[in-house]
Amino acid sequence: MQSLSNRSKLVVNKEMTFMERIYLPAILKGMWTTLKHFFRNVTGKTATLRYPEVKRDFAPVYRGWHVLKRDEQGRENCTACGLCAVACPAEAITMTAAEREKGEEHLYREEKYAAVYEINMLRCIFCGLCEEACPKEAIFLTDRIVPTDYVRQNFVFGKDMLVEGVEPEKRINVKVRQKHVTEKK
Amino acid sequence: MSALLLFISAVIIEKTALVLVMFLITLGIAAYSTYGERKVAAFLQDRLGPDRAGPWGILQPLADGAKMFTKEDFIPKDSNKWLFILGPGAFIFVALMTSAVIPWGTYFTGFGLNVDLQVADVNIGILYVMGFVSLGVYGIMIGGWASNNKYSLFGAIRASSQMISYELAMGLSIISVILITGTLSLRGIADGQAGTWLGFIPQWNVFLQPLGFIIFFVCALAETNRAPFDLPECETELVGGYHTEYSAMKLGSFLFAEYINMFISSAVISTVYFGGYNFPGIDPSWLWGLMGPVVIFAKTFFFIFVFMWIRWTLPRFRYDQLMHLGWKSLIPLSILNMLLTGAGILCLG
Numbered sequence: 001m002q003s004l005s006n007r008s009k010l011v012v013n014k015e016m017t018f019m020e021r022i023y024l025p026a027i028l029k030g031m032w033t034t035l036k037h038f039f040r041n042v043t044g045k046t047a048t049l050r051y052p053e054v055k056r057d058f059a060p061v062y063r064g065w066h067v068l069k070r071d072e073q074g075r076e077n078c079t080a081c082g083l084c085a086v087a088c089p090a091e092a093i094t095m096t097a098a099e100r101e102k103g104e105e106h107l108y109r110e111e112k113y114a115a116v117y118e119i120n121m122l123r124c125i126f127c128g129l130c131e132e133a134c135p136k137e138a139i140f141l142t143d144r145i146v147p148t149d150y151v152r153q154n155f156v157f158g159k160d161m162l163v164e165g166v167e168p169e170k171r172i173n174v175k176v177r178q179k180h181v182t183e184k185k
Numbered sequence: 186m187s188a189l190l191l192f193i194s195a196v197i198i199e200k201t202a203l204v205l206v207m208f209l210i211t212l213g214i215a216a217y218s219t220y221g222e223r224k225v226a227a228f229l230q231d232r233l234g235p236d237r238a239g240p241w242g243i244l245q246p247l248a249d250g251a252k253m254f255t256k257e258d259f260i261p262k263d264s265n266k267w268l269f270i271l272g273p274g275a276f277i278f279v280a281l282m283t284s285a286v287i288p289w290g291t292y293f294t295g296f297g298l299n300v301d302l303q304v305a306d307v308n309i310g311i312l313y314v315m316g317f318v319s320l321g322v323y324g325i326m327i328g329g330w331a332s333n334n335k336y337s338l339f340g341a342i343r344a345s346s347q348m349i350s351y352e353l354a355m356g357l358s359i360i361s362v363i364l365i366t367g368t369l370s371l372r373g374i375a376d377g378q379a380g381t382w383l384g385f386i387p388q389w390n391v392f393l394q395p396l397g398f399i400i401f402f403v404c405a406l407a408e409t410n411r412a413p414f415d416l417p418e419c420e421t422e423l424v425g426g427y428h429t430e431y432s433a434m435k436l437g438s439f440l441f442a443e444y445i446n447m448f449i450s451s452a453v454i455s456t457v458y459f460g461g462y463n464f465p466g467i468d469p470s471w472l473w474g475l476m477g478p479v480v481i482f483a484k485t486f487f488f489i490f491v492f493m494w495i496r497w498t499l500p501r502f503r504y505d506q507l508m509h510l511g512w513k514s515l516i517p518l519s520i521l522n523m524l525l526t527g528a529g530i531l532c533l534g
Contacts (some may be wrong), residue, residue, distance in 0.1 A: 007244045021218045024399070027495075027498075027499060030497065030498045030499065031494060031498050033498075034494065034497060034498045035494070037228070037229055037230070037231060038228045038229050038494075041227075041229075041231055041232075043226055046227075046228075046231055046233050047231045047232075048231065048233045048421040050233065050236065102310070145202060
C-alpha cells in the first residue's frame with residue numbers, strides 16, 4: 001500500500017553489531033545525556049519551579065478566578081440580569097435578584113442587584129462566556145488562581161469571594177487582560 | 186604484666202572508638218544517600234527534588250526517619266513472625282559488618298600515637314567481604330519467605346538467584362586482582378597501589394585490570410540490587426518484591442541496608458581498583474596521613490554518585506537477559522581476564 005505521509009519507516013530486523021551487543025557504548029551515550037541534564041539543572045534553571053514562592057508567568061489573556069466589579073464610586077455593577085448564568089455552558093452560575101431599597105444607592109448602581117451570586121468553581125470551565133455576555137461590565141475573569149480546598153462546598157464562591165473591595169488598594173485590575181482580549185478581536 | 190594490660194586496653198579503646206565512629210559514619214552516609222539519591226534523580230530528570238525540610242531539604246532524611254519509626258509496624262497474620270523480624274535485622278547486620286576490613290587511611294602517626302584507621306586488618310580481607318556479601322542474600326530470602334506472599338517470594342527468589350549468579354563473576358574478577366597484588370588483605374591491596382608510573386599515572390589496579398573493573402562494577406550493581414538489576418524489588422511486576430509486606434522501620438531497615446551496601450561496595454571498588462587512600466603525590470607525613478580518609482571518601486562518594494547516575498539512566502533488564510548477561514557473558518569474560526592476567530604475569534615476571 002502506498003504511504004500517504006511518507007513518514008513511515010521500514011522495520012529492519014538486522015543482527016546487532018559487536019559494538020551494539022556489548023551495550024557499553026550505548027550505555028555511556030545515555031549516561032552522557034543524563035549528565036548533561038544534571039549539570040544544566042545544577043548550574044542553571046530547572047523546568048520545575050519552587051511553586052508557592054516562585055510563580056510561572058501567565059499569558060496576558062489567562063482566565064482564572066472571577067471578579068464582580070464596582071464602579072468608580074464603589075457601587076456594584078451587577079444588576080442580576082442573569083445573562084451570565086444563561087450563557088454559562090457549565091451551569092456554574094446562580095443568583096437571586098433583589099430590589100434596591102432607599103438609602104442603598106451608594107452600594108448598588110441600579111435599582112436591581114444580586115442579593116446572592118454564586119459560582120461553583122468545580123463546575124466552571126473558565127471559558128469566559130459570562131464575561132462576554134455581561135452587558136454591565138460587572139463580571140471579569142482575572143489572572144488569580146482559584147485557591148485549593150479539602151471540602152467541595154467551599155468551592156461554591158459567594159459574593160464574599162467574588163466582589164472586589166471598595167478601597168482603591170483592594171480593587172482588582174482587569175485592564176491588561178481586557179486590552180489583550182479586545183486587541184485579539 | 187601491667188604494661189601488657191595497658192596495651193590491650195589501649196587497643197580495645199582504640200578499636201571500640203573506631204568501630205563506633207565507622208558505625209555512625211556509615212549510618213550517616215546511608216541516610217544522606219537517600220537524600221542524595223532523590224536530589225540526583227531530580228536533577229537528572231529536570232526536577233528540583235526535596236527542598237521543603239530545611240534549606241535545600243537537607244533535613245529530609247531526618248523527616249523520613251521520623252516517619253519510618255512512627256508508622257504502624259504491621260506483621261501479616263499468616264507470616265512466620267520471628268523470621269519476619271529476623272529478615273531485615275539480618276540484612277542490615279550483614280551490611281554493617283562488611284565495613285570492618287576496609288582501610289580508611291594509612292597509619293595515623295602523631296602526638297605519640299600510632300592509630301590504624303582500619304577496624305580489623307584480616308589477612309583475608311577481600312574474602313571476608315565476599316563472604317558477608319553472600320550472607321546478605323539470607324536477609325532477603327528469609328524476609329521474602331516469611332511474608333507468606335507470592336510477590337515477596339518471587340522477589341526473594343529473584344534476589345537469591347541473581348546474587349548467586351553474579352557472585353561467581355565478581356569472585357573471578359577479584360582473583361585477577363589478587364594475582365597481581367599477591368595478597369588478600371585489603372590493606373595490602375591498597376598499599377600495593379601507592380606510587381605512580383612515569384611520574385603522573387597513579388599505579389591503580391584499574392589501569393592493569395580494566396576489564397576486571399567493568400565486570401566487578403556490573404556485579405556490584407547486581408549484588409546491591411540496584412538498577413538496572415533491581416529485579417528483586419521490581420515495582421512494575423512484583424508490587425515491592427521481597428519487602429512488599431514490610432512496613433515502618435522494618436521496611437526502613439531493608440531500604441537503609443541497600444544504601445549501606447551501596448556505600449560499602451563503592452568503598453571496596455575504590456580500595457581494590459582505585460588505590461584506596463592513595464593519591465598521586467602521597468608521602469608518609471602525618472598531614473598526608475590525614476588526607477588518606479578524605480581521598481578514599483571522595484572516591485567512595487564519586488562511586489555512590491555513579492551508582493545513582495546509572496540507576497536514573499538505564500531501564501531494568503528482563504530476567505532472562507539478566508541471567509544471560511551473568512552466566513554467558515560476564516563469567517566467560519572474567520575467566521578470560523583471569524587467564525590473560527596469569528599469562529601476563531608469567532611473561533612479564
